[in-house]
Amino acid sequence: MPQLGETVTEGTVTKWLKAVGETIARDEPLFEVSTDKVDSEVPSPAAGVLAEIRVPEGDTVDVGTVLAVVSDAGAPTAAPAEPVAAAAPAPPPPPAPAPVAEAAPAPAPAPAPAPAAPPPAPAAPAPVEPTPVAAPAAEVNGSRGNGNRVLSPVVRRLLDENGLDPTEIQGTGLGGRITRSDVLALIDEERSGGAPAAVVASPAANPTAAPPAAPAPAAADSTTRPDGPPVARAGTDEVVPFTNIRRRTAEHMVRSKATSAHTLVVLEADYENVERVRRAHGGQFRTEEGFSLTYLPFVARACVEALHEWVDLNSSVGDDALIVHHQVNLGIAVDLEHQGLIVPVVPRAEELTLRGLARRIHELATRARTKKLTADDISGGTFTITNAGQFGTFLTAPIINQPQVAILSTDGVKRRPVVVTADDGTEAIAIHSVGLLCLSWDHRAVDGAYAAAFVARIAELLDSHDWAAEL
Numbered sequence: 001m002p003q004l005g006e007t008v009t010e011g012t013v014t015k016w017l018k019a020v021g022e023t024i025a026r027d028e029p030l031f032e033v034s035t036d037k038v039d040s041e042v043p044s045p046a047a048g049v050l051a052e053i054r055v056p057e058g059d060t061v062d063v064g065t066v067l068a069v070v071s072d073a074g075a076p077t078a079a080p081a082e083p084v085a086a087a088a089p090a091p092p093p094p095p096a097p098a099p100v101a102e103a104a105p106a107p108a109p110a111p112a113p114a115p116a117a118p119p120p121a122p123a124a125p126a127p128v129e130p131t132p133v134a135a136p137a138a139e140v141n142g143s144r145g146n147g148n149r150v151l152s153p154v155v156r157r158l159l160d161e162n163g164l165d166p167t168e169i170q171g172t173g174l175g176g177r178i179t180r181s182d183v184l185a186l187i188d189e190e191r192s193g194g195a196p197a198a199v200v201a202s203p204a205a206n207p208t209a210a211p212p213a214a215p216a217p218a219a220a221d222s223t224t225r226p227d228g229p230p231v232a233r234a235g236t237d238e239v240v241p242f243t244n245i246r247r248r249t250a251e252h253m254v255r256s257k258a259t260s261a262h263t264l265v266v267l268e269a270d271y272e273n274v275e276r277v278r279r280a281h282g283g284q285f286r287t288e289e290g291f292s293l294t295y296l297p298f299v300a301r302a303c304v305e306a307l308h309e310w311v312d313l314n315s316s317v318g319d320d321a322l323i324v325h326h327q328v329n330l331g332i333a334v335d336l337e338h339q340g341l342i343v344p345v346v347p348r349a350e351e352l353t354l355r356g357l358a359r360r361i362h363e364l365a366t367r368a369r370t371k372k373l374t375a376d377d378i379s380g381g382t383f384t385i386t387n388a389g390q391f392g393t394f395l396t397a398p399i400i401n402q403p404q405v406a407i408l409s410t411d412g413v414k415r416r417p418v419v420v421t422a423d424d425g426t427e428a429i430a431i432h433s434v435g436l437l438c439l440s441w442d443h444r445a446v447d448g449a450y451a452a453a454f455v456a457r458i459a460e461l462l463d464s465h466d467w468a469a470e471l
Contacts, residue, residue, distance in 0.1 A: 001055075002042060003063045004035055004375045011035045012060040013067060014244065018050045024070065031067065032371065034244040038342070038378055041371035046070050056173060058155070058180035151178060157247070158183040184232070184241060245340035256402045260317075261443035264397045265451045269459035271413050272432040274298045277467040285471065289359065296332075296387050297358035299410045299437070301470070302461035304328050304349045304357075307383060310454035312446050314382050316403040322445055331381035331401060332361050334368040342368050343401060345381040354470035389413060389435060398440050405445035408458075409438040 001011050015032040018024050030044040051071040055061055151159070151166060155178050159166055162183075169186060171178035232239040242250065278293055285293040307314045307328050315324045330349040334342055344364035349357060367373050384401040385408045392412040400407050413435035420430045437458055441451045 001033070001061055001063050001065045001067055004033070004038060004040055008035045008063065008375045010060055010062050012244070013055050013057055014039070015057055016053060016068075017041075018044075020050050020053055022050050024048065024050055035375060038373050038375050039245055039340075039371060040373060044070060048072050056179070059173070059177070155180055155183055158187075158241070162187055187232070187239070187241075243340065245336070245342070249341055252402065253399050256399050259402060260400050260405070262397075262400060262440055263443045263448070263451070264438060264440055265448065265455055266395060266436055266438045267452070267455045267459055268434055269437050270418065270432050270434055270463045271295060271298075272434075273463050273465070274467060275433040277471070281468060281471050285355075289355075289362075291358075291362050293358065295389065295413055295435075296385070296410065297354055297361060298462060298467060299387075299408070299458070300330060300332070300346075300349070300361065300385055301352075301354045301357050302458045302465065303383070303385060303408060304330060304352075305461055305465075306454055306457040308350065309457060310450065312450065313406045313441065313454055315405050315445060316382070317405060317442065317444055322405075325382040327382070329380045329382045331378075331384035331404075332364060333384060333386035333398075333401075334365045336369060342373065342378060343381060343384055344368050344373055344377045345379065347380065354467060384408070385410065395436055396438055398438070400440055400442055405442040406451070407440050408455075409440070411436045411438060 004011065011033040012035070013031055014034045017029050017031055024030060024044045024047065026045070026047040027043040029041045030050075032039065032041050034040075048070045049072070050068060052069040053067070054069070055065065055067045061067070155166075158164075158180065164183065164186065166178060169178050169182055170176070171182055173179040173182070274295060277298075278295075282293045311324050311326065312322060314326075314328055315322050317323070327347075328349045330346045331343040332346065334344060336342060344367070346352070346357065346360045346364065349360075352360060364373070364377065367377070381401065381404065383404060383406060384398075386396070386398045387410045388396045389410045389412045392414075394411060396409040396411055398407045398409045413433050415431055416434050417429050418432045418434060419427050420432070421427050437455050439451055439455050
C-alpha cells in the first residue's frame with residue numbers, strides 16, 4: 001500500500017484491475033485505492049504475472065502492507081507456494097506434518113466448512129500468508145470479533161448509516177471479516193423484504209419463514225453502473241450506495257454550509273478582450289501546447305492578481321481570527337466524468353504567467369481524470385475556482401471549500417449586444433462575449449463591499465489586461 005500523501009496512513013483497495021494469473025507490465029495500472037483524501041490508480045512496480053492477491057477489494061490496510069505478489073513472467077502462479085510449503089516441514093523433519101495438523105485447529109473455527117476436505121491445502125496457505133493472516137487470525141473466533149477492530153472504515157460507515165449491528169452479520173471475508181459486499185447484501189435483502197442471508201437472525205426477528213427464497217431474485221436484480229457501486233433494485237426504485245468520493249463530497253459540503261455564513265455576489269464580465277486574444281493566438285497555442293486555450297486560465301490569472309489586492313479573501317478562519325495567506329494556492333474543481341468532483345491545487349499560482357497557469361491546470365485536470373493525483377496534490381488550497389461555464393450555465397452559487405472563505409464560479413460566456421463607450425464619451429451597441437462571475441464568500445471573514453470590489457477587479461482585468469503579452 002503506497003503512501004499517497006504525507007498525512008495518509010491507510011488506504012482502501014476499491015478495485016483490482018488485474019486477476020490472479022494475468023500478465024502485467026511495469027507501470028501498468030494494477031489496482032485502485034481510496035484514502036480519506038483522494039482516489040488513485042496505482043501502477044505495478046514490476047513486470048510479470050500477478051501470482052497472488054492478499055488484500056481483497058473493500059479492505060482497508062495500513063500504508064506499507066503487502067497487497068499482492070507479482071512473479072517473474074515465466075514462472076507459474078503456483079510456483080511460490082511449493083517451495084514455501086516444502087520449507088515449512090523442513091525445520092522439524094519427521095514430526096513436521098503432525099505440528100501442522102495440531103496448529104491447524106487454531107484457525108480452523110473460521111474456515112471450518114472448507115478446510116476438512118483437502119488436508120494438504122490448509123498447510124500451504126498457512127506458511128504462504130503468515131503476515132497478512134496473522135492479524136485477522138486473532139480476531140476470527142466468532143462474529144463477536146467483528147466489533148471495532150475488524151471493520152474497515154467503509155464497512156463501519158455503511159453499518160452506522162443503516163443502523164446495522166455488526167455482531168449480527170456473519171462475514172464472508174478473510175477470517176470471517178465483514179466486507180462491504182456483506183453489508184450491501186444485507187441492506188438489499190432488508191429493503192426487498194426478504195430474510196437477510198448473512199444475518200444470524202432469531203425466529204422472532206423473522207416472522208415469515210417463506211422469504212428465505214427471496215435472496216435469489218434480489219441478487220439477480222442487482223446491477224452495476226459504469227464506474228460505480230453495485231445497484232440494488234427494490235421494485236421500481238434503485239438503491240445506489242455512495243462511492244467513497246461521493247460520500248466525502250457530501251460530508252464536506254454539509255459541513256461547509258454548517259460552518260460558513262454563505263453569501264453570494266454576482267457581476268457581469270466583458271470577455272471581448274479575452275476573446276480577441278483567443279482568436280488571434282488560440283491556433284498557435286494549441287499547436288504548441290497540445291490543448292485548447294479556454295476562458296478558465298484567463299479568469300484564474302485575473303483572480304490570482306486580484307487576490308494580491310484583496311488579500312482577506314485568500315484566507316481561512318481560525319480561532320476568533322482571520323488567517324491571511326500571502327501565497328495563493330489555487331484550487332481548480334475538476335469534474336470526474338460525472339462520477340464525482342475533486343479539487344487539485346496549483347501551489348504558488350502567483351508565480352505563473354497565463355501560459356504557465358494554463359499548462360498546470362490542464363496537467364492537474366488530466367491527472368485527476370486518470371486517477372494519478374496524490375493526496376498532496378489536493379492539499380493546501382487557499383482559494384478555489386469552479387468552472388461550470390463549459391455547460392452554458394447562467395448563474396451558479398457554489399459551496400465554499402473549507403477551510404477557505406471564498407469560491408469563484410465562472411459561468412457560460414455568450415455573444416450578446418452591449419453598450420460600449422468610446423474615448424470621446426459617445427456610446428454605441430456592439431456584440432461582445434459576456435458572462436457572469438459568481439463569488440460565494442464567508443460573511444464571517446469580509447463584508448459585501450469588500451467581496452464585490454474583488455469581483456469587480458477580476459472583471460476589470462479581464463477587460464483591460466494585455467493578455468497577449470503573457471502568451
